[in-house]
Amino acid sequence: MPSRNAVIVGVTLGQLVRQLPSARFGLAPGRVRRAAWARALRLSFERLGPAFVKLGQLISVRPDEFSAELVAEMQSMQDAVPPIPASAIRSVIRHEFAAEPEELFASFDDTPLAAASIAQVHRATLAAPCRPVWGAVLPAGAEVVVKVVRPGAAESIRGDVAIVRRLATRLAGTRFARRFDPVALVDEFAETVDRELDLRKEGRFADRFVFDFRDDDKVVAPRIVWSRTTAKVLTMEHITGWRLSDLETARAAGVDCKGLAIHGATAFMRQVFVYGRYHADLHPANIFVTPENTIAYLDFGIVGYLTPEERMNITQVMAALVYRDPDRALRYSEKLGVHVPPEHIEPVRRGLGELLDGDVRPDGTRDFAHFGLGFLKLLGEHDIAIPGGYGLLIKSLATVEGVARALYPEIDIVSTARPFTTRILGRAMGDPVRVRERMPAAVRAALRVLTE
Amino acid sequence: MTDDVMRFFATWLFTHEAADEEIKAAIRRGIAEGPEGMTGGPDAFVDGLAAMVEEEKEKLKLDLEARARGEQASEEKESDPALDEIRFEVAELRGRLDTMESLLETILRKLGE
Numbered sequence: 001m002p003s004r005n006a007v008i009v010g011v012t013l014g015q016l017v018r019q020l021p022s023a024r025f026g027l028a029p030g031r032v033r034r035a036a037w038a039r040a041l042r043l044s045f046e047r048l049g050p051a052f053v054k055l056g057q058l059i060s061v062r063p064d065e066f067s068a069e070l071v072a073e074m075q076s077m078q079d080a081v082p083p084i085p086a087s088a089i090r091s092v093i094r095h096e097f098a099a100e101p102e103e104l105f106a107s108f109d110d111t112p113l114a115a116a117s118i119a120q121v122h123r124a125t126l127a128a129p130c131r132p133v134w135g136a137v138l139p140a141g142a143e144v145v146v147k148v149v150r151p152g153a154a155e156s157i158r159g160d161v162a163i164v165r166r167l168a169t170r171l172a173g174t175r176f177a178r179r180f181d182p183v184a185l186v187d188e189f190a191e192t193v194d195r196e197l198d199l200r201k202e203g204r205f206a207d208r209f210v211f212d213f214r215d216d217d218k219v220v221a222p223r224i225v226w227s228r229t230t231a232k233v234l235t236m237e238h239i240t241g242w243r244l245s246d247l248e249t250a251r252a253a254g255v256d257c258k259g260l261a262i263h264g265a266t267a268f269m270r271q272v273f274v275y276g277r278y279h280a281d282l283h284p285a286n287i288f289v290t291p292e293n294t295i296a297y298l299d300f301g302i303v304g305y306l307t308p309e310e311r312m313n314i315t316q317v318m319a320a321l322v323y324r325d326p327d328r329a330l331r332y333s334e335k336l337g338v339h340v341p342p343e344h345i346e347p348v349r350r351g352l353g354e355l356l357d358g359d360v361r362p363d364g365t366r367d368f369a370h371f372g373l374g375f376l377k378l379l380g381e382h383d384i385a386i387p388g389g390y391g392l393l394i395k396s397l398a399t400v401e402g403v404a405r406a407l408y409p410e411i412d413i414v415s416t417a418r419p420f421t422t423r424i425l426g427r428a429m430g431d432p433v434r435v436r437e438r439m440p441a442a443v444r445a446a447l448r449v450l451t452e
Numbered sequence: 453m454t455d456d457v458m459r460f461f462a463t464w465l466f467t468h469e470a471a472d473e474e475i476k477a478a479i480r481r482g483i484a485e486g487p488e489g490m491t492g493g494p495d496a497f498v499d500g501l502a503a504m505v506e507e508e509k510e511k512l513k514l515d516l517e518a519r520a521r522g523e524q525a526s527e528e529k530e531s532d533p534a535l536d537e538i539r540f541e542v543a544e545l546r547g548r549l550d551t552m553e554s555l556l557e558t559i560l561r562k563l564g565e
Contacts, residue, residue, distance in 0.1 A: 098561035226550035323496040
């Protein structure tokens, strides 16, 4: 039986060979060739199992480090795998609770609701009322979903991560790894996957999300049933609604898609600019619109955190975009770790100004994705390193824009961001520490104006 | 001396008047112009901020009027975020206790087996 190492190399090489005709044996133009190799990698990742599916998902949110073709290909990665038999899922539940699902729930459905690389989801109903961390009590008989980590998933993922790390060490320093540090990427990936394998972490983030949006009846997230939750089993409220691919039905049912698009985008900005913790895995499968005219956020497996300082600097960059101020964008990007060498400042500033002034959509609305991804490309052209969190955030904001546009194509995300950024920066003006810091410069500036 | 004092207050009044005109103009620009219509740069931000301050002022006026009528001001109706935060932390702790209680039951069941 071949070793796992050999399987990984064999599958990847096999897919690369299959794509040779598409890449015209390496003679096709750069873009076509890159797209063919990207397709080969995506297909081999899908075949190699959960660790690689997750690695692909991580690549798909890092446009700062990988080519546009690879990022686009990995975005189409399917995390839908054939379900495993209910008996295997039941054995995990039995191991975690020393009880049959029927003893824990009033009913448990053996037919899975969804099956992904790490976990499988089943419907159940509560046997007794449950008081969640925040929000109304879930009554007995309430429909819940039970997310169960597939048996052996943790071990197989950790084993694969170790192999991938060895491969990354060999790749480091070669011409394939010019734009990124493969070992750092694998370490970041290992951390993300470890977090996803402990479902309690996802539950805690969902609780926090429900609390953060307690004053907003248009934004919902599932409440967690902690008495039926362990590291490998997560029980939560079942929220039903329409996926973004099924909006026609939602509209026919009277859902206000325009209102929800604006509200959903604002809710995301609130996560980033106000709380500094955000859902970093937003894609159409993780957002629902519900018959109650609310927007539901699901699956908090991948999340991003920002320190108060990063949050303020990101708000400043967003304000720079809203108010078309390239100097502000550069000043605060520098504070976020984007170091532009002095000889590149002028061309980068010029390029940034062009991006900020570009109305790229025919309806006159401004496009965040165009700015954000254009900025990353601009930095790449000048060989300027991009901090990991910065790339992830830009990708997340661009995704939110995409999601909001799916709900309401004419949405102007930049205008939607205006009140938020202005209010936050206005509030920061009153911060005593900041006032003390800035007052001498303000007085000097006032005196300069008065004496001119 | 009297002339100096008069001159001082006249200067103060003039400054106040000019500043008032400027801020009103900024508010007008901030309200009228979306970001698409702005020329951009730090001045556009100041206009946007002025428009929001105006909104806040109107809210304050309504609150003061409500207070004068003996009604509760909207600010007072809002819950205290610090208290809410403590309530959340306690509730989160309760969630963890639920998990621990369930774990204990699991251990007991396993021992029973």
